[in-house]
Structures are given as C-alpha cells and as structure tokens.
Amino acid sequence: MSTEITGISIMFVLLILLAIPLGKYIGKVYSNEKTWLDGLLNPIDRFFFKLGGVNPLKEMNWKQHLLALLTINFIWFLLSMFVLMNMSWLPLNPDHNPSMPADLAFNTTISFISNTNLQHYSGETGMSYFGQLTVMLFQFISAGCGMAMAAVVFFAMKEKATDKLGNFYFFFIRTCSRILLPLALVAAVIFAFNGVPMTFKGKDTITSLQGDTVQVSRGPVAAFVAIKQLGTNGGGFFGPNSAHPLENPSYFTNIIQTIYILLIPIAMVFTMGYILKRRKLAWVIFGVMLTGFLLLLIPTIINEMNGNMAITKMGIAQPLGSMEGKEIRFGSAASAYWAINTTCTSNGSVNAMHDSLTPLSGMFVMLGMMVNSLFGGVGVGFLNFYIFIILAVFISGLMVGRTPEFLGKKIEAREMKIAMIIALLHPLLILAGTAISSYLYAHNSTAYASWLNNPGYHGFSEMLYEYTSSSANNGSGFEGLGDNTPFWNITCGIVMLLGRYLPIIGPVAIAGILANKKYIPESAGTLKTDTGTFGLMVFAVIVIVAALSFFPALALGPIAEHFSIH
C-alpha cells in the first residue's frame, strides 16, 4: 500500500520540480528572450517563416490571431479528411488497413485537430502508419495552437491600451520547435529504450509458450506516445492506449508518461506569472487549480485502493484495491492518479479502463472534465480558467464597492456577455448531447440496444462521460459504449468542434478587448486578484457554475450507482 502512495508522491514532486522552471523557459520563448536552444533552432525557425512567407515580428490584433488560427485549422481539417479516407492506397500501410468511412474520418479529424483525440477506432486495425503519422502531426499542431492562443491572452493581460498582441505564427512555430519537439524527443528516446516499439515494419509474428502464433501490431509508437502525453492529446497508438504493454511497458515508463500529462499545463500557469511579472498571481491560480485537483484526486485514490463494494459484499478480499480494468504493473493508486491527471487536463490517455472505476471515482473523473480548467489542456486550460476569473472578478468587484476591473481594466457588459456564453456552452453541449441520446434510448431501447453494454445508471454514466469527454476535448472514453456509429461519430464531432473553438475564441476576444481598454492604476480600493481570498472566490465560482449545474445528471448516473451498491 504505502509503496503505491510513495510512487504517486514521487511522480507529483518530480512534476512540480520540472514544471516551475519549464514555465519560466516557456515564458522566455514567448517573450523572445535568449534561451539555450537558440543557436540550433533560430535557423530552423527562420526557414519555416521564410517558407510560409510570414513576418514573425508583425504584430496582430486579437481578431487577426483568431483568423489565422481558424484558417490553418480548416486547411488541416481538409488534409486530414483526405488522408484518413484514402489510407488504404496511400504509402506506409504494411498491414493493409482499410480507409475510414466519412463519419468516422470526420470524427477522427475533428478529434485530432481539436486536441481531443477521442478515438472511435482502434489504431491496430483502423489506421495505416501514414494515417498514424498524420494524426501524430496534429498532436503537435493542436497542442501548439492551444499554447499559442494562451500566449496571446498572456500578452493581452500584460499590455495596456493596445491592440497589438504579438504574432500568431511566431508563438505557434516557437511552441512547436522549442517546447514540444525537444520535450517529446527526450521522452520518445526514453520510451524506445524501455521497450516501446519504434518501427515502420508491419505486424510481427511471435510464438507463445503454448505454441500458438500471435500477430503483434507495432509501428512508430515511441514517438507517437511522447507527444500524446505531452500535448494533452491522449490519442493512443493502440486501442487500449497506455494500458497496452507496448505503449506503456513498465512502472518506469508510466512515471514518465504520468509526469508528461501535467507538465505543460502546470508550467503554463508559471509562464503567465513570468510574462506578466506577477508571480503571486501565478501562485494563487496554481493554488486554486491544485486545490480542486487534490479534492478530486484524494477521494479517487482512496476509493480505488479500498476496492469495489460489490466485490467486498461477496466476501472477497481486495488487498490490491479495485483491480478490475487495471494493469497489475501499475496498481490501483497509480491508475487512479493517472485517471485524475488525464481528466483534469484535457489529455484523455488512459492506463486503466475508466468504465471499471468505482462509481464515485467515475464521478470525480467526470467532474475533472466538467470543470475542465484544473490545469486543463495545454494552453486552453488556462483560457477556460480565465473565463472563471472574469466571472469571479465581476462578482467580487461589486462586493468591494467598485465597478469590476481585472489587472487594471474594467469589465463591462460586452465582456460579461462573452464570458457567460462560454461558461454556459460547456454544460449546454454536455447536457444537451446526453439528453438527446437518453431520449432516443429511453423511447426506443431495442433499436439502440447496441449502444449500451450496461443499461441503467452505469449506461447513463457512459453516455454522459462520452459527451463530457468530447466537450472538454479530453478524448478518453468510459468505453462500454458502442460509439462507432454515425450518431455518436457526428454528434460527438460537432460537440468537439464547438467545445474546442468557441472556448478559444471567447477568452481571446475578452482579453483582446480588455487589452485595448484604458488602464486604471491600482489603488487601495482596487480588488487584488493575487490574494487567497480572491482565489477562494474563483474556486467558489467554479464549484457553483461548473460543478453544480451537473449535479442532477451526476445524481442519476454515478451517485445513484454508488448508493445502490452500498
């Protein structure tokens, strides 16, 4: 037991020790300050800028940033659709896997460009290596886009009375070349040396101890897994994701992979502190995120280590905790730790089946995605948190008797309108999606019987989880859901699309509008946002807006399931 807790503690301490200096480094990268990789990477960056005909020093306003983002994402969308629907005849397909049908290609494409990586296919049989490499490219690109947008918001928070907020391509290229690529390379090499395949050869044939021959899928896995973990992508090379022994072979690779999930999301908070020169604000935000994170993490670990109530009732001891759907090489604690890591961020890779989590743990992982800003996805997690800050600033500003302002800029009707739309988008997408599927199932359960392996509360949780994961751009599945059908492919695709771009557009717009406003110097009457009290306020807003609106839905799913097995 205690070794399991020690394992988690080591991962957490290492994570924080790495994330803080990384945050500073990312801040330097965005501020165009000198970093140690400059000599190597400057020429490469210059080559790309020249190739694209981009002047990286030409500053853009927030609208131009969004236009640039949406345009290149649209082009990538078309490219990905083409590749996925024509994989069968394109090169690098040693296993002769088929092309994807249109609805699955649509779902998969959106899934990867939106940094969701919800996979309604299994990589071993559903993808050629060319397809895998294409989606791997998008794991870089989508992470880079999210971080570039966060950089825009950081500079918007810093600037006073201007609409010049840096250059999108500058942020984007530097994110990829100086942050994602080096970190992914390090991890990929470690993985490759620890048993993760890295090859373009087709399936291997081995003979088991029983004498059977087994076809084992492989491919360029190590490179794929590294960026999957780093960029809060989570799209696995193989169907079982990091529970697969070739994707995550040992407790050691598991440590690296777990750390990589939260590394950049935590670092981004400190990047903000570095760019704004407001370290205290960064620590307050980190504190709020960490508090929420721990409130979800601790009960989940306890629940999983205590084992499954239904099995306990049968009189079976569970010294290893609830092990259904978990890998014996990781154990229940490290699996629970991963589960909360991957859902609090928008990563979505798994090293255990979330479907088999005890009901309350299932609720906590869903809550992580419903809040979607306890560190959150790379870049975008902070953008979501920014919306909560705006709402908290507005209410608490009034409470101290001033019209609300954040970092010296007044928050008025227009910003409130945008913030409110974004805040209610997430509940809308999740609840409306689940409502439609519940309605269909409830009114014709025979026609849709293939959807749910477990009807009842658990089936409801499966549907709720699927939409939560899509809207949060998480991409993990509760599984147990028959989701490769046109209905799920298309509805989840739409939810992912809206859940990705609107929550980027909203905060960037607010930050852009605020940056252009008159700057009001701080006085003793100004509400300080870098205090514990304000942190508490943000936390309360998150609990009430994000968590409470899901209370009835959670009551019908995991809570009902929990009380009915107790």
Place this chain on the structure above:
Amino acid sequence: MKQRTPNKLFQSDLVKEALRDSFIKLSPAKMFRNPVMFTVWIGTIVMIGVCIWIATGEQSQGNLTYNIIVTGVLFITLLFANFAEAIAEARGKAQANSLRKTREETRAKLLQQVGEVFMNEIKIIPSSYLKKGDVFVCEAGDIIPSDGEIIEGLATIDESAITGESAPVIREAGGDKSSVTGGTKVLSDKIKVKVTTEQGESFLDKMIALVEGASRQKTPNEIALTILLAGFTLVFIIVTVTLKPFGDYAHTPITIAAFISLFVCLIPTTIGGLLSAIGIAGMDRALRANVITKSGKAVETAGDIDVLLLDKTGTITIGNRKATNFYPAHGVDEAHFIQSVVLSSLADETPEGKSIIELAGIDIKNFTLTNPRFIKFTAETKSSGIDVDNVRIRKGAADAIRQLCERNGNTFPEETGKIVKGISSNGGTPLVVSENEKVIGVIELQDIIKPGIQERFQRLRKMGIKTVMVTGDNPLTAKYIAEKAGVDDFIAEAKPEDKMNYIRKEQKEGRLVAMMGDGTNDAPALAQADVGVAMNSGTQAAKEAGNMVDLDNDPTKLIEVVEIGKQLLMTRGTLTTFSIANDVAKYFAIVPALFITSIPALQALNIMKLHSPETAILSAVIFNAIIIPLLIPLALKGVTYKPIGASALLRRNLFIYGLGGVVVPFIGIKLIDVLVALFI
C-alpha cells in the same frame, strides 16, 4: 445628514401604494425588462395551465391542491419582487414629492413684458404658469415661485425648506451666488429673478421621473449584472430541460410542478427581484443626503472615484482665518501691544478682526474713545486701522506696513521680518501692526482646520481615494495646510483652468475624478469631472454642468456620495453572491425529491431529512419566495461600507453573504418543511 421625512422603511401609506403597484407591474410588458423574473412569470402562467389541466381530469401531475399551492407561491414570488421595486419607487417619490410640494401653489409676481422690454407692471399668476425666460419679483416675505437666477438686487433668503439649514443666506445678482431655488423664502430686500427652467424640467422633476421608472435607464453595471443573471438563468434552463429525457431514461416521471419549482429555485430570483430596488434605493439615499442626482449612473460612478478635488475654504478649513498669536516687537510692552491691536480692530467687521478681539480677551465695552477715526481697508493701502488721541495705529500685510514705516524714516526691524517669515512657512498669515509708523508687533492668523477632517481623509485614503486640495494660497501655505489636514496633494494659487488641467491629467492616467464647485468658472471642470457636484447656491451654469446638485451646499458631501456609490455596488454584489450560494441547499432539497420513488438509493442525498417530496419542493419554493421580502430592508438600506481595504472587505462579505448564502437556506428550508409537514 438632515432628514426631513422620518426614515422608516415601511410607512403604511407607501406600503399601500407599493402593494397596488406590485399588481400593476405584473403586466408582461413591464416584467420583460427583468429577464430573471420574466421566466418566473412564464412559469406561473404554465402552472396555471397545469392546474386547469388537472381540474379537467389529468392524473399524471399530482393532486390539484399541491399544484395550486405551488402556483400560488410562484405568484407571490412575483408579487414580492414587484413589491421590492414598488416600495423603493414609492419611497423615492415621497422624498422628492415632499421637496416639490413646497413650490406648488405659490403665487408669482410676474413682470409684464412688452417685446424685449420689461415694464414695471406686476401681474399675479400661479407659479405653474411661469415659463422659462419670465422675470418675476420677490419681496420680503414672498416664497420664490420657481428656480431662477437673480438679475437685479440682493436679498437674504431662508432656504430651510430645501436644506433644513435655518441660517439665512445672501443671494445677489451677478457672481456665483445668484441662483435661487423654488420654495425658499425671501426674508429681506427685493430681487428680480429670471426663470431658468421650464416647469416640469427642474432637477427635482427630473429626479422624480428617474425614480418613477419612466426615464430610468439601466446603468452599464446593471446591464452587465443582468447579463450575468440571464446567463445563470440560461444555464438552469438547460439543466431543467435536459432533466426531462434523463428522467425518461431512468423511468422517472417528473411532474411539471417539480420542473418549474426546481427551475425557479435555481435561477437567481433573489437578486433578480431586488436588482431595480437596489438601484432606486441608491438614488433615494443620495436624495436623503440632500443630493439630487441626474442619473443612476452618476451614483454608481461615485463609488469608483479615485481622486477627489476639494476646495480648501469651507471644506478643509473653517471658512475664515483666526488670530492665534500676538508677537510684540522688541521693547514693546505686551499689554500695550494688545490694547493697540484691539483698538485697530474695533471697527473691523471681518471675521479676522473679530477673532483678534476674541484672542485679546478684552471687553471692548470698557473702551471709551474720543473722536476716533476709523481707517477702512483699501486695496491700495492694504491696511486698516484707527486714529485716536493723536495715535495712528495701522495693521496690514507686512509689505504694506514696511513701506509705510520706511516712508516715514523708520526701519522695519529685522526681528519682525523673521517672525513674519516664520508665520508664513507655518501656513499662517502675518499681520504687522504699527503705531505712529513704527512697528510694534505681529499678529498671527491661522487657518483653522475643521475638526474631524483628518479622520475623514484617513477614511478616504483607506478607500483608495486620493484627496487634492485646491486653494488660492501660495504654495508654502498650501503645503503646510495640506500636510496638517492630511490631504495627498494640493493645487496652490489655483486658477479655474488649473482644476481643469489637473482633472484631465488624472483622467488621462485612467483615474476617475470627482469635484465640487459653485461658480460659473467651475462649470467646465464640473463637466469634465466624472462626478461633478454643483452646490445649489451656485450658478445655473455650474448646476447644468455637474451631474449632481447638493442642496445643502456642503463641500464635504462628496465623501458621503462616494460611500453611497460604493454601498450601491456592494449591495448588488453581495446579494448576487447570496442568491447564487443558495442554490447548493436547493439542489439538495429538490433533486432527491424528484427521484425518491424510482431511485430510492438517492434518498442518501436528502441530507436535510425533508418530510416528503411534496413538502421538500414546497419548502424550497416558499423559502425562495420569502427570502425576497426579508432582504428588502437590506436592499433599501444598502450593505454597510467599511473602509478596511478591498481584500478584507471581500473576505468579510464573502464570509457573511457567501457562507451565509450556503448555510441559511439549509436551515430555512428545513424549518419551513417542518411547518409545511404539519398541514400536508
């Protein structure tokens, strides 16, 4: 603060009026202005439909009595919200009306006009017939029939009807004290007054219209808050609507009454119902402080003020300088000096002169003078005095006396020069006294800083407001007084354009500036300032330029106005927090009640142990309704502002209204449930 009407929150006549208005306000056209309450209105209509449906034999929606009670509670919720707004309006109107009453039914002595020329013929007409541009005459004993500007004459006027101040004031043609207010009484002399406002357009009329709602516009902050509340309402529409298919999936029929109750409980009805009352009460509180605001926004802005420009005289110092010390020159007997000083001031009617006699402590009745000749102060001699018994005593500015002495061959003692300098650098004004053209000593006059003003500035500093003193004094004196009074900055030797430039400079740096003024040359600055408070005694131009008028002519009023503004915003913020925090308890009351039959396991969520699903839902909606009238007093009075710094204030309010908002409904709903269970 003077109050003319008793400050009781609910006067019975006002309550009656407000009750009637709460029904009138049920019209959809009026409800539509408030999105939160409008959804409750729709919910009530739907519930009436459901009741009729059940009455015609529908079985699935529960029993009729229960549905009628839910409908009734929703209806009462609407009435409570309307009542809050109506009572705030009624109080504001009553306050304004009592001011207006004084000016009605007075008679005006209108000067007949032929073409452009005013004849000397007077026609008596009712004051309501006066038009802008008319000229009327007022003599001792007349009530001034309309606001206007004196174009001829000077009069003492009793303004107690408006300001509550019994001491008469002098108003005269020309200059900055030419404005008169309708309803005040002329005590002496005769004036000709030109009407400056059209009937029905005076500030008071505008204020009444503002309170009544006809011309009341939502302030920017109110709009932003309404968006926030509408957003919350939308979230809960989503939550409630999607619950229907969820219920279908779980094979749980949910009644329409339960849906609507859940929805109404979750949306922020408390703040939604009280929002406009809070805004009106803010203006009303300003009016009670005898400040007429021209818009609700002005009050709100006052809460944001960063810089306060204050005139030295009358605000920071008591109007006049006082003698504080006598310094006899070397070799002059102190008693003799004091006697000479008193002699020189016998005919001096200025407050400074009087203060000299006061400081000397000599009873002037004991003086018998033969043939005194009093020398009046002139701008040329810069001195005044007395000639008596061949003794010529003069007192005046140091330079003037120096010239006088030196012209007559006497030296100006070096020691006196030192004293003069010392007094100046201490913020005082030296008066040098000479006897037969020889210096005999110096009188020190000092500005007297108002008692308690330091504490007020301290309070302002804690609020985060920078105070700036504006004075015509030289920089040395100004600096001394500024330091002594505790203001943060000063403008010395101020010309009218200096104020303007200072305001512009601060605004350019993003700060909001408030100032008070009365003269015509203050008008541009008043217009430029974010909050400009004109004194009622000031010129019409000043009053037009500012966005508030202070009936008391009290320069320290700005401080109160700032606090009223802060209170207004705080009341909104705290009640929003309270309203939203209430949702936690309401979820725990209603959600288990919805699923009690189909999912008994969820009873574990019924942590309040409510009696039955029906009582749970009823007690939640009843709590939701009665919390509105319970909070009306708070909405009208406003949350108390304490200048303890923003973070401490947030902590305090978050504790009281946030934590309170979570805890109170748990207790309230449980208590109501116990009561309701007795009847059901």
